[in-house]
Amino acid sequence: MTVTISQSFASDGPRLHPWPVRIMHWINAVAMIVMIGSGWGIYNDSVIFGSLYFPQPVRLGSWAAESLLWHFAGMWVLALNGLAYLVYGFVTGRFRERLLPIRIADVIRTVRETLRFQISHDDLTVYNAVQKILYLVVMVAGVMQVITGLAVWKPVQFSWLVDLFGTFQGARLAHFLGMAVIVCFLLVHVTLALLVPRTLWAMLSGGPRLAPPRLRNPHAGEPR
């Protein structure tokens, strides 16, 4: 695989994943897993798809009411931490630098390489086009989960949100489909992280230091 090293390294620049990103990422990962496991417990009480039930070992909470308590606890963590991550990403310019631009040609090339199992990730500082799309998709899915979750939680107070999805059942279905998107993301994301363990270590330790902002595109406000 041909790799272009587009960022120079330096001893005094910010890390690839500064500490706020790492802390928020791991809090987010735990919160998402709590939300998924407890959501499956709540779903079982009133299924949407006739024969689809989630077995006890993958559910959080031994019965629906207990799952609901977990879901409400996780909800605040996910919403507040997720909001902090989005604000941080926009304000520091991280999203612009890490996730844009996305070029069709790059997407096609990355998909081709992945289908040939050429998924090396030699330059950790550059996300490939498919990674960028996946991260954007999961962020949109996370925001949608909060919106559809509010609609399902307080359908009277947020009746205008319910209206966006037609009916209460429509909002429930959208909430379920958002979960499915996040679970699919998680399966691919964790598999790739395990296949390229250097990325996992970088998300724990911060990864390489990048050249100072003045020598490259701004990561401007990011801490070191």
Ligand code: HEM
């Ligand atoms: C549903 C929960 C998760 C979500 C929504 C999520 C989302 C993300 C996002 C948006 C990024 C890009 C971060 C940035 O650069 O600002 C990222 C990076 C990363 N995540 Fe997750 N993540 C989740 C769970 C996990 C888990 C469980 C693992 C561990 C196996 C993991 C490992 C990583 C690694 C290693 C990176 C860096 C990838 C790279 O440098 O190529 N994530 N994740």
